[in-house]
Amino acid sequence: MAAFASALLLLPLPPAAAHPQQRQLRSREQRQGCRSRRYSKVVAYYGLTTPPYKLDALEPYISKRTVELHWGKHHQDYVDRLNKQLATSMFYGYTMEELIKEAYNNGNPLPEYNNAAQVWNHHFFWESMQPEGGGSPEGGVLQQIEKDFGSFTNFREEFIRSALSLLGSGWVWLALKRKERKLSVVHTQNAISPLALGDIPIINLDLWEHAYYLDYKAVIISFKLFRKAAFETSQRIRVLRVNLDQR
Amino acid sequence: MALRTLASRKTLAAAARPLASAVSASRGVTTFTLPDLPYDYGALEPAISGEIMRLHHQKHHATYVANYNKALEQLDAAIAKGDAPAVVHLQSAIKFNGGGHVNHSIFWNNLKPISEGGGEPPHGKLGWAIDEDFGSFEALVKKMNAEGAALQGSGWVWLALDKEAKKLSVETTANQDPLVTKGANLVPLLGIDVWEHAYYLQYKNVKPDYLSNIWKVMNWKYAGEVYENAAA
Numbered sequence: 484m485a486a487f488a489s490a491l492l493l494l495p496l497p498p499a500a501a502h503p504q505q506r507q508l509r510s511r512e513q514r515q516g517c518r519s520r521r522y523s524k525v526v527a528y529y530g531l532t533t534p535p536y537k538l539d540a541l542e543p544y545i546s547k548r549t550v551e552l553h554w555g556k557h558h559q560d561y562v563d564r565l566n567k568q569l570a571t572s573m574f575y576g577y578t579m580e581e582l583i584k585e586a587y588n589n590g591n592p593l594p595e596y597n598n599a600a601q602v603w604n605h606h607f608f609w610e611s612m613q614p615e616g617g618g619s620p621e622g623g624v625l626q627q628i629e630k631d632f633g634s635f636t637n638f639r640e641e642f643i644r645s646a647l648s649l650l651g652s653g654w655v656w657l658a659l660k661r662k663e664r665k666l667s668v669v670h671t672q673n674a675i676s677p678l679a680l681g682d683i684p685i686i687n688l689d690l691w692e693h694a695y696y697l698d699y700k701a702v703i704i705s706f707k708l709f710r711k712a713a714f715e716t717s718q719r720i721r722v723l724r725v726n727l728d729q730r
Numbered sequence: 731m732a733l734r735t736l737a738s739r740k741t742l743a744a745a746a747r748p749l750a751s752a753v754s755a756s757r758g759v760t761t762f763t764l765p766d767l768p769y770d771y772g773a774l775e776p777a778i779s780g781e782i783m784r785l786h787h788q789k790h791h792a793t794y795v796a797n798y799n800k801a802l803e804q805l806d807a808a809i810a811k812g813d814a815p816a817v818v819h820l821q822s823a824i825k826f827n828g829g830g831h832v833n834h835s836i837f838w839n840n841l842k843p844i845s846e847g848g849g850e851p852p853h854g855k856l857g858w859a860i861d862e863d864f865g866s867f868e869a870l871v872k873k874m875n876a877e878g879a880a881l882q883g884s885g886w887v888w889l890a891l892d893k894e895a896k897k898l899s900v901e902t903t904a905n906q907d908p909l910v911t912k913g914a915n916l917v918p919l920l921g922i923d924v925w926e927h928a929y930y931l932q933y934k935n936v937k938p939d940y941l942s943n944i945w946k947v948m949n950w951k952y953a954g955e956v957y958e959n960a961a962a
Contacts, residue, residue, distance in 0.1 A: 543896070556785070597882055650826040651905035652883035692926035693935065700785055705859075716795035727921040 528566040529579070529602060531559050532579060534609035541614055549697050557693055565598035569614060579603055587679035600674040604654060611686045624660040624685070632664040640690075642669045652691040659683040759806045761799040764792050773843040777947045779932045787838070790927055794830030794906070801827055813898055829906035833886055836921050842949035852950040856919070856957040863898040873900050875941040878924045889920040889953065891960050895903040916958040 534554060539547035569575045573593050583603060586596035586616050603730045619625065632638035638657070646655040649670040658677040660667045666685070669677060677684045767787055772780030794947035801823040808816035852860060859947050864870040870889070878887040881902050886909075888901045894915040901912055911916040922944060929940035 552934055560935065650822065651885075691932060697928060698932045700789065 500624060522630075528569060529562055531562045532606050532609070534611075534612075536614050541612060544698075545695075546698050549695070552697070553689075553693060554605070558602070558609075561598050561601040561605065564603055565595065568595050574599075583676060583678050584681070594677070596676045600676045600679065603678065604674065604676055605689070607684060607687055608689050616650075620671065627666050638666075638668070645670045646688060646690055649690050653688050654690055656687045657685040659685060740892045755952060759799075759803050760796050761780055761802065762831055764795045765838065767838050767934050769841075769846070773845075774841055774848070774947045777844075778841070778929075781930050782929065786834075786923075786928060791831070791834040794827045794834065797823065798827035798831050805888045807928065812872055824913070825908075826905050826906045829908040829911075832908045832910075833906055833923070836918050840920050840949055841944075841947050842952070847951060848947040848949055849870075849945060850950060852941050852954055854954055854958070855953040855961065857951070859898055859957065859961075869899070873944055874920075874922065877902050879938050880940045881924050884925040886925060888916075888918050890916040891919055891957055893917055893960055896961065916957065919956050920948065952956075 503527045509648055528545065531554075538550045538554070538586055541550060565724075572595055574586060577585065579599060579602070582595065582599045586593045588596070620628065625635065628635055628638045632641060642655060642657065649655065649672075651672060653670055653672045653675070655668065655670040656677050658667055659665070660682050667682075670690070671677070738956050764787070767783070771781075771783040771787070774780075774783060801820050805817060805820045805824065808820065851857065857867070860867055862872065874887050874889065877900055881887065881904075883904065885902055885904045885907070888903065888909050890899050890901045890909055890912075891897075891915075892899055892915055898919075899916075901909060901916065903909060903911060909916050909921070920943070924937065924941075927938065933940040
């Protein structure tokens with residue numbers, strides 16, 4: 484059972500004491516022999532993963548205040564709501580990726596889908612960014628982008644176009660379409676993730692208003708974009724700089 | 731008042747044209763203009779801040795109007811050319827931006843400063859109908875708040891009159907879908923905007939506080955008039 488519980492920890496552990504304000508919600512495990520009978524078996528829930536940089540590290544593009552709220556409140560709320568559901572859910576014990584795919588239920592999402600996907604989407608969003616990033620990707624990702632979009636500039640333009648044409652809340656993604664074996668730019672509504680559709684996300688950008696409203700209001704988003712080097716074993720993450728003219 | 735310069739200018743420009751202030755015609759295409767608010771931006775404080783009202787009206791609503799007009803002009807051109815795929819393609823922009831214009835125009839009328847009677851519970855026929863269909867006014871508020879809080883992503887929560895069934899109902903629509911997308915028989919009496927832009931600067935992630943405070947500036951007189959006209 485203990486091994487089973489640790490398998491739930493799909494998301495990487497945060498660096499020790501990275502931020503004093505971080506909440507140590509991770510893997511609330513209570514072992515046999517606990518005082519309370521309620522916790523007489525091993526239980527494991529999802530924890531809030533910490534962005535791999537300080538909360539003010541994305542300034543001036545994304546303010547510390549925005550990250551505090553976005554990570555500390557919005558992301559945390561999704562984690563809390565998911566855990567509450569998992570306490571009585573058939574999906575308790577699934578890995579996050581299994582959970583997202585199963586709960587998506589071929590386009591008729593079950594109640595757990597929304598929270599699980601938003602936990603994952605936000606985690607992926609934080610991982611996709613890096614202070615002092617920018618420039619062009621290298622190596623395998625760049626080659627694949629050039630193959631599938633013609634050039635990096637073309638990809639960037641398509642990414643921005645896709646972001647601006649999203650109507651309502653959602654995400655824009657660079658994803659590897661598994662069947663077509665091709666990189667593609669897609670936007671998705673609300674909590675929909677390419678993972679649920681069987682594809683492989685490379686980078687994402689949050690287009691919910693809470694992601695940018697305090698910093699950019701309705702006017703202009705001057706965003707940092709980023710990529711996740713999922714093709715490379717190094718998992719190095721870089722940031723591309725992109726200007727998004729807001730709707 | 732200084733904050734309203736943009737809107738006032740637009741309204742004046744519209745009034746100078748021969749047609750009604752909300753609609754004008756150019757090159758054969760009917761276009762829409764941003765309606766003026768029936769109160770000052772700061773008049774709904776502390777329930778809704780003046781900054782939110784200004785941005786919401788001058789930026790968001792104004793953008794829906796501009797993009798709606800743009801889409802309508804493109805539609806006109808596509809129809810003139812007999813370009814059927816373009817006509818179909820424009821439907822989503824028309825629904826989104828046209829819906830944004832329709833929804834916000836209703837929303838401004840749904841709100842009223844407290845000093846002018848905002849927040850006073852409904853009287854008359856609508857008050858009776860609410861008691862009959864929801865049990866009580868408090869039960870309706872609770873239901874709309876719960877549906878608004880549970881709505882995923884951007885959208886609206888509505889108090890609707892079903893003209894055919896002659897019954898009130900609470901409905902939600904996604905994004906900027908206007909209530910008419912759920913049926914031509916549904917008349918919007920009240921719409922609450924639950925897009926994050928409607929509350930984020932003031933309430934941040936605490937949507938339930940926005941939902942409970944907005945009732946303090948609700949214009950039930952307007953809803954009652956719409957109800958009586960539609961139910962008659």
